[in-house]
Amino acid sequence: MDSREEDNLPADHNHDSNLYRSFNASTSSSSSSFNSSPPDFLRNVQAAFKRHRMMPRMNLNNFQPRRLVAHRQETSNSSSPILDSKTDESHHVSAKPLAKNMMTLTTYNHESASVTPPSISGTPTEEGKFKSIDAQRCQPSINCDCKNRNSFDLPCLQCKQVVPVDAPKKVQFALENDARSHMGSLALTEMECDTNNQLNAPAVLNHDPNLQNVHNLDSDLTSRPNDERNFLQSDFGHHMTSSSNLGSTCCATTLVNSVHAPMVNSTTHSCPENKCELPRNQQGKETGSSSSSMLKDPPPVSDKSTKGDPLSVDAIDLKNDVKSASLKSGKQEKPASKKDSSAPRKRNYDPDLFFKVNGKLYQRLGKIGSGGSSEVHKVISQDCTIYALKKIKLKGRDYATAYGFCQEIEYLNKLKGKDHIIQLIDYEVTDKALLKEVMSGCMSNKDGRVKEDGCIYMVLEYGEIDLAHMLSHKWRELDTSSSTIDENWLRFYWQQILLAVKTIHEERIVHSDLKPANFLLVRGSLKLIDFGIAKAILSDTTNIQRDSQVGTLSYMSPEAFMCNETDANGNTIKCGRPSDIWSLGCILYQMVYGKTPFADYTTFWAKFKVITDPNHEIHYQPPPPNPWLLDLIKKCLAWDRKQRWTIPQLLQHPFLVPPIPVPVSDRNLIQLVSDSCREDRNAMLMCSRLQELVTDPIGLGSVDEKCKLLDEMSRLCIQLKELLGKPESN
Numbered sequence: 001m002d003s004r005e006e007d008n009l010p011a012d013h014n015h016d017s018n019l020y021r022s023f024n025a026s027t028s029s030s031s032s033s034f035n036s037s038p039p040d041f042l043r044n045v046q047a048a049f050k051r052h053r054m055m056p057r058m059n060l061n062n063f064q065p066r067r068l069v070a071h072r073q074e075t076s077n078s079s080s081p082i083l084d085s086k087t088d089e090s091h092h093v094s095a096k097p098l099a100k101n102m103m104t105l106t107t108y109n110h111e112s113a114s115v116t117p118p119s120i121s122g123t124p125t126e127e128g129k130f131k132s133i134d135a136q137r138c139q140p141s142i143n144c145d146c147k148n149r150n151s152f153d154l155p156c157l158q159c160k161q162v163v164p165v166d167a168p169k170k171v172q173f174a175l176e177n178d179a180r181s182h183m184g185s186l187a188l189t190e191m192e193c194d195t196n197n198q199l200n201a202p203a204v205l206n207h208d209p210n211l212q213n214v215h216n217l218d219s220d221l222t223s224r225p226n227d228e229r230n231f232l233q234s235d236f237g238h239h240m241t242s243s244s245n246l247g248s249t250c251c252a253t254t255l256v257n258s259v260h261a262p263m264v265n266s267t268t269h270s271c272p273e274n275k276c277e278l279p280r281n282q283q284g285k286e287t288g289s290s291s292s293s294m295l296k297d298p299p300p301v302s303d304k305s306t307k308g309d310p311l312s313v314d315a316i317d318l319k320n321d322v323k324s325a326s327l328k329s330g331k332q333e334k335p336a337s338k339k340d341s342s343a344p345r346k347r348n349y350d351p352d353l354f355f356k357v358n359g360k361l362y363q364r365l366g367k368i369g370s371g372g373s374s375e376v377h378k379v380i381s382q383d384c385t386i387y388a389l390k391k392i393k394l395k396g397r398d399y400a401t402a403y404g405f406c407q408e409i410e411y412l413n414k415l416k417g418k419d420h421i422i423q424l425i426d427y428e429v430t431d432k433a434l435l436k437e438v439m440s441g442c443m444s445n446k447d448g449r450v451k452e453d454g455c456i457y458m459v460l461e462y463g464e465i466d467l468a469h470m471l472s473h474k475w476r477e478l479d480t481s482s483s484t485i486d487e488n489w490l491r492f493y494w495q496q497i498l499l500a501v502k503t504i505h506e507e508r509i510v511h512s513d514l515k516p517a518n519f520l521l522v523r524g525s526l527k528l529i530d531f532g533i534a535k536a537i538l539s540d541t542t543n544i545q546r547d548s549q550v551g552t553l554s555y556m557s558p559e560a561f562m563c564n565e566t567d568a569n570g571n572t573i574k575c576g577r578p579s580d581i582w583s584l585g586c587i588l589y590q591m592v593y594g595k596t597p598f599a600d601y602t603t604f605w606a607k608f609k610v611i612t613d614p615n616h617e618i619h620y621q622p623p624p625p626n627p628w629l630l631d632l633i634k635k636c637l638a639w640d641r642k643q644r645w646t647i648p649q650l651l652q653h654p655f656l657v658p659p660i661p662v663p664v665s666d667r668n669l670i671q672l673v674s675d676s677c678r679e680d681r682n683a684m685l686m687c688s689r690l691q692e693l694v695t696d697p698i699g700l701g702s703v704d705e706k707c708k709l710l711d712e713m714s715r716l717c718i719q720l721k722e723l724l725g726k727p728e729s730n
């Protein structure tokens with residue numbers, strides 16, 4: 001914007017530093033004579049007043065938002081740590097845009113508000129407009145400069161700031177040739193080090209669904225890298241504050257704006273004459289490969305009307321994008337010539353800042369993690385919802401492999417609407433030829449290679465924390481307090497885990513990679529992720545077909561290790577639902593003991609040896625105080641897969657559904673005697689006979705018969721008395 005307008009800013013001494021930041025920033029992108037140092041700035045302000053530049057008359061009824069251009073970094077709390085994109089990988093993604101981008105602000109001067117909770121104190125209309133933002137993030141102020149603050153996801157327990165976490169690491173390895181032959185078809189496996197050994201950071205958990213928004217916010221704010229905080233603080237903090245101060249007119253214009261970001265600008269859209277010449281809807285034009293029809297049950301595409309919905313994807317205003325960009329470079333905006341319009345379409349967004357999936361833009365907030373083949377980013381959509389965006393790069397892969405990756409989409413589509421499964425919001429396969437192959441349902445071109453920039457994008461529900469981190473936190477707590485595991489905590493999450501796996505097993509899907517890191521906490525519930533190696537059970541079998549062994553070593557079942565080999569009876573060893581149950585047993589063991597059952601066997605071969613040995617005895621030391629818990633783990637970790645319990649059985653196990661104890665007063669003498677001699681089979685038989693005689697005496701016609709029964713009862717009573725008295729006499 002023209003920097004002269006800046007002169008109109010009210011000279012509020014309380015905001016000197018903010019003013020300075022704004023001016024300083026604005027001068028960097030304009031030809032203003034303002035100098036960058038505070039004394040110079042003050043001199044300039046004084047000079048401006050001397051030149052009798054009047055403050056513009058503010059017509060609040062017809063308030064036109066003005067833009068200040070400020071370095072995004074500078075708009076955040078000045079005490080925030082300076083971003084170092086070189087040293088921190090997770091900052092890297094957004095650091096670049098930060099360095100080169102400016103953001104537009106449509107308020108006088110509210111930098112200070114960017115570090116305080118945005119106040120939504122406006123009219124009901126405003127509140128309505130900001131409902132989604134409000135629900136997502138009523139942000140608390142970040143004032144702490146905890147030295148621990150880093151790029152990672154978990155807040156420091158003391159100050160709730162972010163502290164570094166070593167995410168669960170995976171070691172992916174391929175066996176050497178000789179090892180391969182040794183192992184049959186064992187191909188690529190992944191070993192996950194025990195997370196309890198690796199995780200240092202505590203997590204603040206809030207399982208109260210009522211507080212979930214606050215929790216989201218907490219985790220969102222504290223877990224995001226600095227650049228992301230800057231983005232949100234500057235964008236949302238400012239905008240929401242400004243909107244609450246300036247009224248609904250401004251409210252609509254003060255959303256996620258950055259110079260390189262396509263802007264959501266309702267000023268354009270509210271143009272009564274509808275003179276806006278630039279395209280409203282860019283959806284699908286960029287890649288042109290909407291995959292909505294790719295698989296059954298395509299993801300819903302938002303059908304928001306442009307009118308009156310400044311947040312809608314349709315409301316992207318490229319004009320502002322271009323305009324801001326030209327302002328940044330100090331050049332005058334030129335009208336697009338005919339020649340320009342015939343030029344090949346260029347990307348209308350900054351790929352360093354945004355992902356585009358089916359025409360919808362998602363701004364990167366930071367990298368969450370990466371798997372063997374993918375990277376997952378935390379993103380924010382244009383309706384201000386936080387999602388996880390999984391990007392699988394298909395570059396150089398053959399079609400058969402790429403097809404396999406597409407299957408994850410297929411499973412997630414199948415599991416849409418299921419409570420305990422992470423929800424797929426949208427997806428896109430950019431390689432049209434691959435898409436065509438997938439759509440046709442058969443791989444005619446198995447050897448075909450995916451296009452250079454071929455990618456799969458999946459927009460997923462965002463999970464705040466995974467079970468691995470939760471466990472690590474729990475165990476850290478236990479270690480310091482010397483208390484034992486809380487059984488109710490265990491029951492709650494164990495039941496959720498079972499419900500998630502029940503869902504997929506009912507859909508005839510075997511996950512094959514169940515581990516704590518694949519259960520994410522979403523609004524207080526655990527949800528299952530990562531169907532990368534999941535397999536559907538074909539209709540006429542109970543097992544899945546696999547060419548190679550897959551899974552995460554510490555959680556792999558014996559049959560997963562020996563898949564396709566033959567057992568002692570000459571039968572081919574296959575994997576099915578029981579294989580997942582074994583993995584669940586390992587998870588439960590880890591929940592109880594803080595480590596996986598085979599954690600002490602550190603090398604691959606040691607693990608392989610013990611897990612595939614039917615005579616190997618798993619240690620349960622010390623046995624849990626509740627014998628039902630021990631029984632439950634054993635029911636999952638039975639070496640023979642036929643002995644393992646199924647999910648419906650596990651859901652009814654006495655650990656989860658404890659038998660309701662009958663009050664002593666309601667029980668008769670015989671029952672009490674029977675309770676106290678459970679171990680003695682004879683005693684139990686005598687008790688049940690006695691019970692029979694008392695409750696259902698048969699053939700009591702004559703006195704003789706009555707005497708006979710009484711005799712029998714007395715004999716049984718004497719014998720029982722002797723049995724009961726035995727231990728005492730010993």
Ligand SMILES: Nc1ncnc2c1ncn2[C@@H]1O[C@H](COP(=O)(O)OP(=O)(O)OP(=O)(O)O)[C@@H](O)[C@H]1O
Binds near residue numbers: 460
């Ligand atoms: N919906 C989500 N919300 C938050 N984080 C997620 C989400 N999906 C995945 N992640 C995180 O991203 C990382 C990698 O995800 P995912 O496991 O899906 O990828 P992958 O390539 O299949 O990984 P791997 O091969 O290691 O299992 C993990 O740290 C996971 O916790």
